[in-house]
Amino acid sequence: MKHYTRREWLKTASAGCAGMAFLTTPITGLAQALGSGPVRVLVGMGAGGATDSIARLYGQKLLDQLGTAVVIENKPGAFQMQAINSVKDAAANGRILYMGTGSSLSLFPAIRKDVTYDPMKDFSFIALTGISSAVITVNAALPVKTLQELVEYSAKNPGMVNYGSAGIGSANHIKTEYLKLASGLKAEHIPYKSDTDILIQVASGTVHLCITTIQSAMPFIKDGRVRALAVTAPKALSYLPGIPGTEEVGIKGLEAIEPYSYFGLVGPKGMPDALIQELNSAINKVTAVPEVQTRMRDTFYTEPFTGTPDEFKTMNQREIERARELGARLKLDL
Structure with a gap:
C-alpha cells in the first residue's frame, strides 16, 4: 500500500498558503454567478462537531469573498447520506455545497457495500480545507x-x-x-x-x-x-x-x-469550471487568513490546506484506492 507522508500532504498547504494574497472584497464575477440569496453548505453531521465547526468558520469568512451570506445546514444521519443526496440532486449553480469528510468522500465509498454514490462521478471537487489526525x-x-x-x-x-x-x-x-x-x-x-x-x-x-x-x-x-x-x-x-x-x-x-480524516467543499456534478475555479480561489483565500489558520490548528486540531480543484480530486481518488486496499486486507463485510 502506497503511503503518503504528512510532509507530502503539508507541502501542498505550505506552498498554497505562502503564495496567497489576502482579499477582503467580493470576487465580482463570482457574486454575479451565484446570484441573489444565500449559499447553503450542507453538513452530514450534527452541530458542534469538527465538520460543523469548520463549515461554520468558513461560512463566516466566505461572506467577505462571495458577497452573499453562507448558511450552514446540518443534515445528520445515515452515514451523511441525507446531506449527500441533497447535494447530488441540487442544481449545479454553486448555491448548494457540501462539506465533505474523509469518511464520506473516500472511506465509505471504498469499503461499504450500501453506499449508493460515487464521489468521483457525483461531485464537483472545489477545495480541500484541511486534514486532521x-x-x-x-x-x-x-x-x-x-x-x-x-x-x-x-x-x-x-x-x-x-x-x-x-x-x-x-x-x-x-x-x-x-x-x-x-x-x-x-x-x-x-x-x-x-x-x-x-x-x-x-x-x-x-x-x-x-x-x-x-x-x-x-x-x-x-x-x-x-x-x-x-x-x-x-x-x-x-x-x-x-x-x-x-x-x-x-x-x-x-x-x-493517517490521514484520519480531511475536510473539503464539493458541489453537484456538472458545475461550470469557471465557477469551480472562482469558488476555489475564494476558499483558498479564507484558508490563508492567519486567524483561520490559528483556529484550524488550535481549536479544531486540523492542518489547513490550500490547492487546486484538480489536486483535491486527485488526492481523493488516491485515498479511495488506499481505502479499498485497506478493506481488502481487513476482510470487512460492511
Missing part, C-alpha cells in the same frame, strides 16, 4: 502507558480488552481494526453512536480504548479521564506534546491510519 486513548486506570504496552496487555488478557467506535463501518471502527491487524492488538468491538459517546464510556471504564478526533478527546485528556497513548500522525503534534506519533511507538506498519 486522531488520538488513541485508553481508560486512565488501565495499567498501560504506551501503545506497545497496550498490545502486550491485550495478549496477556485474552478476551478482556474492548474498543469503542461511532458505529459499524465508521472511521474509528475501520482504523482500529487496521491497528489490530498491524500491531497484533486483541480487542473486541463495541459500537456506539458518536465519538463523545465512546469517550464517556472509556472514561467510565466500560470501554478500554478508542481512536477519536483530537477535538473530541482533548477535554477528556486534559482533565485526566482518559490517557493518550499515541497520535495517528507519523510524528508527535505540537498540541499534544509528549504523545508519540505512529513512527515513534516502536510498531511498524501503522501508516495507513
Whole structure:
C-alpha cells in the first residue's frame, strides 16, 4: 500500500498558503454567478462537531469573498447520506455545497457495500480545507502507558480488552481494526453512536480504548479521564506534546491510519469550471487568513490546506484506492 507522508500532504498547504494574497472584497464575477440569496453548505453531521465547526468558520469568512451570506445546514444521519443526496440532486449553480469528510468522500465509498454514490462521478471537487489526525486513548486506570504496552496487555488478557467506535463501518471502527491487524492488538468491538459517546464510556471504564478526533478527546485528556497513548500522525503534534506519533511507538506498519480524516467543499456534478475555479480561489483565500489558520490548528486540531480543484480530486481518488486496499486486507463485510 502506497503511503503518503504528512510532509507530502503539508507541502501542498505550505506552498498554497505562502503564495496567497489576502482579499477582503467580493470576487465580482463570482457574486454575479451565484446570484441573489444565500449559499447553503450542507453538513452530514450534527452541530458542534469538527465538520460543523469548520463549515461554520468558513461560512463566516466566505461572506467577505462571495458577497452573499453562507448558511450552514446540518443534515445528520445515515452515514451523511441525507446531506449527500441533497447535494447530488441540487442544481449545479454553486448555491448548494457540501462539506465533505474523509469518511464520506473516500472511506465509505471504498469499503461499504450500501453506499449508493460515487464521489468521483457525483461531485464537483472545489477545495480541500484541511486534514486532521486522531488520538488513541485508553481508560486512565488501565495499567498501560504506551501503545506497545497496550498490545502486550491485550495478549496477556485474552478476551478482556474492548474498543469503542461511532458505529459499524465508521472511521474509528475501520482504523482500529487496521491497528489490530498491524500491531497484533486483541480487542473486541463495541459500537456506539458518536465519538463523545465512546469517550464517556472509556472514561467510565466500560470501554478500554478508542481512536477519536483530537477535538473530541482533548477535554477528556486534559482533565485526566482518559490517557493518550499515541497520535495517528507519523510524528508527535505540537498540541499534544509528549504523545508519540505512529513512527515513534516502536510498531511498524501503522501508516495507513493517517490521514484520519480531511475536510473539503464539493458541489453537484456538472458545475461550470469557471465557477469551480472562482469558488476555489475564494476558499483558498479564507484558508490563508492567519486567524483561520490559528483556529484550524488550535481549536479544531486540523492542518489547513490550500490547492487546486484538480489536486483535491486527485488526492481523493488516491485515498479511495488506499481505502479499498485497506478493506481488502481487513476482510470487512460492511
